[in-house]
Amino acid sequence: MSQTASASPARAAAEGSAAAPAIETAGLRKEYGRKVALHDLSLAVQRGEVFGFLGPNGAGKTTTVKILTGLVRPTAGQARIFGLPAGDPVARRRIGYLPEHFRFHDWLTGADLLDFHGRLAGLSAEERRARIPEVLHLVGLAGRGGERIRNYSKGMAQRIGLAQALLHRPDLVLLDEPTSALDPLGRREVRDLIRGLRAEGLTVFLNSHLLSEIEMVCDRVAIVDRGRVVRSGRLADLVGGAPELRLLLDRVDDALLAALGEYGEVLAVEPASVTLGVPDLEVAPAIAETIVRAGYRLFGLIPVQRSLEDVFVSLVESKEL
Amino acid sequence: MNALAIARFTIQEAASRRLILAGVVLSLAFVGLFTLGFAFLNGKLAEANATRPNPQMVAAFGSIMAILGLYAVHFLASFLGLFLSVGAISGEIDSGTLHAVLARPIGRADFVVGRWLAYVGLMGVYVALMAGLLLLVARLIAGYEAPDPARAMVLMALGPILLLTLSLFGSTLLSTLANGVVVFTLFGLAWLAGIIEFVGDALSNEAMVNLGIVVSLLVPSDELWRGASYYVQSPAFLAAATAGRGAIPFAAIAPPSTPFVIWAVLHPLVFLLLAIVSFSRRDL
Numbered sequence: 001m002s003q004t005a006s007a008s009p010a011r012a013a014a015e016g017s018a019a020a021p022a023i024e025t026a027g028l029r030k031e032y033g034r035k036v037a038l039h040d041l042s043l044a045v046q047r048g049e050v051f052g053f054l055g056p057n058g059a060g061k062t063t064t065v066k067i068l069t070g071l072v073r074p075t076a077g078q079a080r081i082f083g084l085p086a087g088d089p090v091a092r093r094r095i096g097y098l099p100e101h102f103r104f105h106d107w108l109t110g111a112d113l114l115d116f117h118g119r120l121a122g123l124s125a126e127e128r129r130a131r132i133p134e135v136l137h138l139v140g141l142a143g144r145g146g147e148r149i150r151n152y153s154k155g156m157a158q159r160i161g162l163a164q165a166l167l168h169r170p171d172l173v174l175l176d177e178p179t180s181a182l183d184p185l186g187r188r189e190v191r192d193l194i195r196g197l198r199a200e201g202l203t204v205f206l207n208s209h210l211l212s213e214i215e216m217v218c219d220r221v222a223i224v225d226r227g228r229v230v231r232s233g234r235l236a237d238l239v240g241g242a243p244e245l246r247l248l249l250d251r252v253d254d255a256l257l258a259a260l261g262e263y264g265e266v267l268a269v270e271p272a273s274v275t276l277g278v279p280d281l282e283v284a285p286a287i288a289e290t291i292v293r294a295g296y297r298l299f300g301l302i303p304v305q306r307s308l309e310d311v312f313v314s315l316v317e318s319k320e321l
Numbered sequence: 322m323n324a325l326a327i328a329r330f331t332i333q334e335a336a337s338r339r340l341i342l343a344g345v346v347l348s349l350a351f352v353g354l355f356t357l358g359f360a361f362l363n364g365k366l367a368e369a370n371a372t373r374p375n376p377q378m379v380a381a382f383g384s385i386m387a388i389l390g391l392y393a394v395h396f397l398a399s400f401l402g403l404f405l406s407v408g409a410i411s412g413e414i415d416s417g418t419l420h421a422v423l424a425r426p427i428g429r430a431d432f433v434v435g436r437w438l439a440y441v442g443l444m445g446v447y448v449a450l451m452a453g454l455l456l457l458v459a460r461l462i463a464g465y466e467a468p469d470p471a472r473a474m475v476l477m478a479l480g481p482i483l484l485l486t487l488s489l490f491g492s493t494l495l496s497t498l499a500n501g502v503v504v505f506t507l508f509g510l511a512w513l514a515g516i517i518e519f520v521g522d523a524l525s526n527e528a529m530v531n532l533g534i535v536v537s538l539l540v541p542s543d544e545l546w547r548g549a550s551y552y553v554q555s556p557a558f559l560a561a562a563t564a565g566r567g568a569i570p571f572a573a574i575a576p577p578s579t580p581f582v583i584w585a586v587l588h589p590l591v592f593l594l595l596a597i598v599s600f601s602r603r604d605l
Contacts, residue, residue, distance in 0.1 A: 032604075069424040071605040089426040097424040103417035107337045119326045120425040164421060 020083030022047045022172050022203035023068060028077035030063050030227075037063040039227035041077070045220075047171075050194060050204040052218035052235070054211065054308075056316055060227040061207045062100050065174050068205070069097050081172065093122065096170035098178050100207075102161035104149050110136065110160045111145035114167055121168035135163040140189055154181035162190070166197075173197060176207040191217050215239070215308045223315055230315050239308050243281050247274045248300035249291070256296060263287050275304070323427040327435025328442070335405065335443065344401055348451055351397065355390050356458045362386070363463050377561065383465025384558035388550055388572050390455040394448065395477055395546045402444050402481035403504055406488045408497035409436045410600060415497065419605055429601040433489065437593055440485045448478040456553070467553040476549035476577065479585055480542040484508055486589035487540070490596040493603065507540045515543035519570050541585045548577030548585075 023045040030038040038060045045051040055061050066072040067079050070087025079086035082094060104113050111132055118128040136145045139159040144152075149160060158181045165173055175194075179187045194204055194217045208214050214221060215235065222232035231238065245264075249256070249272055257266055257274070263286070264278035276287070281303050291298050335341050366382055369375070410433070413419040423432065452474045459465040467473065484504060491500035518533025520526075537544035550572035554562070562574045577585075 066420075066605065069420075071420060071423060073604060089428070092424060092426040095424065097421060099417065099420035099424075101417045101420075104421065105334070105418050107334065116326070116330055117421070117425065120323060120422065120427050122426065161421070 020080070021045055022049070023051075023079070023081060023205060024083075025064075025067075025079045026077055028064070028067060028079055029075045030060070030067065030072065031075045037227055038067075038074070041224070041227065041229060043222050043229055043232060045203060045205060047203050048198065048201050049219045050198050050206065050217050052214035052221040053205060053207045053224060054209065054214055054221055054312060055224035056209065058226075059224045061224060062176055064224075065097070065100075065176050065205070065207055068174060069095060093168070094171045096165035096168065096173040098158075098161045098165040098173075098175045100176040102158050102181070104157065104160065104164070106150040106152075107148065109146055109148050110141060110152070110156075110163075113149060113160060114145070114163060117164050118167055123168055131167060131169075135167050138166065138193065139163045140186075155183065155186050158182060159186075162193070170202070172203045172205065174205045174207075177209070178206070179208075179210065179213060187213065211308045211312055221308070223312055225316050231311070235308070238311055239306050243278055244304040244306070245276045245278055245281070245284060245287065246300070246302040246304050247276060247287070247291070247298065248272060248302075249274065250297040250299070256291070256294065259290055259294060260287065263290075323431035324435040324438060327427075327432055328439040331436050331439035332443065335439070340405065341443070344447065348397060348447070351393065352451070352454050352458070355393075355455060356462070359386055359390075359458055360462050380555060380557045381561070383459055383463045384554040385569065386463070387456065387459045387465060387467060387553050388569055390459070391452055391473070391477065391550070391553060392546070392571055394451045394455060395480060395549070398444060398448050398451070398477070398481040399484055399508060399542060401447060402440065402485035403488055403501070403508070405443065406436070406440050406485040406492065407501045407504065408492055409440070409489050410492040410596075411495060411497045411500060412492070414605065423605060430597045433493070433593070433597045433600050437486065437489055437596075440489070441482050444481045444485065445478050448481065449474050452477055465555070468556065469552040473549040473552035476545050476552070476582075476585075479589075480545040480549075483540075483545065483585065483589050483592075484542050486592045486596070490592045490599065493596050493600040508542055510536055511540040511543040514540075515547060516570060538584065541581070541588060544577070544581065545585050547571070547573035548582070551576045 021044045023043070025044075026042050028038050028041040029036070041060065041064060053061055053064065063072060067074050068081060068086050070092060073087075081088070081091040084091040105116075108116065114132045114135065115128055118131065123131065132145065133142070136142050139162045141156060141159050141163065144156065149157060152160065158178065162175075162178060165175065179190050182190060191213065194206070197204055198217075198219075206214065206218060218235055220233065221235050221238055222229045223238075224230065244267065247260075252269060252271060252274055257269065260266055260274060260276055263283050264276050266274060267277050268275040278284075278287075284301060284303070288298060288301055363382070366379065370379055408415075410419075413422075423429065452470070456467050456470050459467070484507075487507065488500055488504040491503055494500075495503065514533045514536030517529050518537065521529025521533060550569075551559075551574070554572065554574075559574055562569070
């Protein structure tokens with residue numbers, strides 16, 4: 001791997017450059033034989049962000065993370081971590097990685113596994129002694145470090161995986177489906193953990209197909225499908241867009257629709273309800289007043305926020321056709 | 322440094338999976354059996370010798386028993402080396418445990434070399450202990466002294482090391498099962514080639530001898546054993562065997578040539594290098 005290291009002046013410059021994004025990929029392509037796992041993946045993750053990487057199974061999420069960690073070499077394109085080529089040992093020292101299947105050497109105890117990984121990460125014996133109980137506590141495994149991983153439940157194995165990823169105080173954490181084996185309480189703990197990491201200034205790259213989870217913790221999101229980013233942006237922008245109002249009425253007729261058309265675009269009409277796209281939710285009281293004055297009975301006026309799931313489904317489905 | 326961490330980890334792994342314990346218990350059982358058989362036969366020989374003296378037989382007895390015992394150790398060590406290393410890389414890939422490890426700032430070469438160092442260390446200790454114990458038994462019971470036990474042990478250890486390096490290389494390319502089949506077949510082929518060469522020599526058939534030589538250059542494990550065997554046979558026994566054109570089909574009556582020994586040392590290094598290259602190119 002050392003042959004990929006850049007010349008030392010360039011490296012020093014890259015390390016010193018605070019401006020380099022945590023992750024930057026350009027035209028990343030990966031072929032496995034004839035199968036193309038990644039087409040042309042370009043994205044940038046800024047420092048301190050919690051970035052959600054979202055896509056259906058087989059979209060190329062795991063391949064991307066493996067390229068970022070240097071486990072897989074791209075067929076074409078570039079990936080840089082803090083300005084260094086992905087796979088560079090210096091870049092890898094700054095990464096914490098929870099692999100998708102979180103399988104660890106199960107003949108080890110949790111603490112021994114962390115000790116082994118700490119050694120590989122370059123932590124001194126003293127640092128390991130101090131840090132291991134800390135991370136065990138952080139992931140909710142305090143007091144369980146002496147047990148063999150073989151006897152851990154799936155949830156505990158995932159937690160020890162998280163501990164392993166955070167052990168060496170990385171600047172960037174790559175989490176590939178970090179909550180797949182956790183129960184709802186465990187998921188909440190991991191969400192809180194991720195928020196804590198953000199508060200400490202870490203960058204988190206979160207691979208997940210659990211939309212609600214991404215929605216709850218991520219600042220920015222990229223939706224990937226068949227090896228391409230189909231949409232990316234701030235979460236608020238993605239799910240925001242034009243707001244919608246759902247009106248529940250005693251009846252719907254043309255006169256009403258004409259009146260509502262003054263305020264926005266009529267998106268859907270049903271016997272007793274209308275969905276109206278409006279430029280701003282501020283118009284809601286005026287709409288209510290108009291309806292009541294015209295003699296209709298208004299049972300409900302509900303602002304509808306598009307969920308990430310709606311965005312995701314519409315994007316992935318539209319490509320399917 | 323990282324390679325050493327991997328080596329340490331590999332030895333821990335062998336210990337915790339009871340591989341080392343099983344190896345030690347079974348091997349000690351073998352040494353016990355050998356001691357009993359040796360003592361029993363030695364007693365019979367002494368009895369027979371008392372009624373009808375046969376100095377040639379007495380001289381041959383120590384050599385033959387030492388060769389038989391060490392031949393068994395050679396097999397045990399070869400299998401142990403094979404079993405240790407057959408899934409060194411492929412097993413880790415299959416179980417998915419490599420991802421977290423190799424995302425650390427360590428090179429693929431560190432991983433391969435660390436594994437190799439651990440296996441080589443284990444095999445070295447194993448061969449030295451087992452061969453040492455057997456030769457000690459021969460000495461205590463029959464007063465038999467092998468001419469050059471150190472040289473014999475080094476050559477004996479090289480055989481399993483060569484095999485485990487081959488299987489380490491194989492495990493970067495093949496599944497554990499396929500790798501085991503391939504390396505075991507190569508080991509069997511080398512053994513067969515040794516026999517073919519021996520028979521060819523006895524029949525003065527040049528083609529058979531050449532076939533044996535070619536195979537033993539590709540996989541020198543059997544030839545290494547033969548080289549080792551030379552150094553544990555008494556000069557008197559060797560002289561008699563040379564006169565009678567080879568007494569034991571799986572032991573040598575001439576020392577291994579220097580170029581062969583150099584090749585046998587280079588062989589694992591070449592395959593270690595190939596393993597590093599092959600693993601470094603692999604996507605995980």
